[in-house]
Amino acid sequence: MSTAGEPAAQAAAVVNDAPTFTSLAPTKPFVSTLRYPSNRKTIYDRNLNRTKTTEISLASFAYLFNSLITYHHAKSGSVSEIETRLNRAGYPIGIKLLDLLLYRAPPRTASRSTRLLDLLQFIHGTLWRSLFNRSADALEQSNTKKNEYMIVDNEPIVNTFISIPKEMSQLNCAAFVAGMIEGMCDAAGFSTDGVSAHWAGEGDEMWPGKTIFLLRFKDSVVEREEAIKASGG
DSSP: OOOTTHHHHHHHHHHHHSOOOOOOOOOOOOOOOOOOOTTOOOGGGSOTTOOGGGOOOHHHHHHHHHHHHHHHHHTOSSHHHHHHHHHHHHHHHHHHHHHHHHHHSOTTTOOOOOSHHHHHHHIIIIIHHHHHSSOOSEEEEOSSOTTEEEEEESSOGGGTTOOOOGGGTTOOTTHHHHHHHHHHHHHTTOOEEEEEEEEOOTTOSSOTTOEEEEEEEOHHHHHHHHHHHHTTO
């Protein structure tokens, strides 16, 4: 038989079992350590269509790219790991470059590629000109595999000022550009199984640094392309 005092005791027990909280000190306001010019404008205030005035010197690029390679070399244990890291560093840049280049394109041509060949020509021409001020040297399709294409650069600027030791002779730092190509293809809706950079100038006196960028598209991309052709598109 319960008494009148039991409900009050039970309520007190519940209150006593409730979790306790400790108030935290207010967080300090975030103070940026970035240095701003006197006009308080940053790179984000620049017009995206300004291209000629935003070019950097070759010496500046060489210094920055060498620093990037040195950083990834220090964190890698093999040539393949360095190339993988460089590829991953270039991938997000390729994604952003697709939108930027389409934004800068004339209104009549500013449209995303819906066909595989159009995308490859965009990379071979527009992407290369925006990065290296010239088109790539060749665009080829594999004779044996429908999903493989090759973009050839006789002298990639990313390899011009790189000194590679003999024990790492297979290292091709153009893997960074391969990552950019892969990012652009994926962002455009043409998924790949990877884009890799390979030396092709061995024994070539004129172009010893010739590099082939091998693009391997997923089977679904090839099937879609064939379906569009079959429908007369």
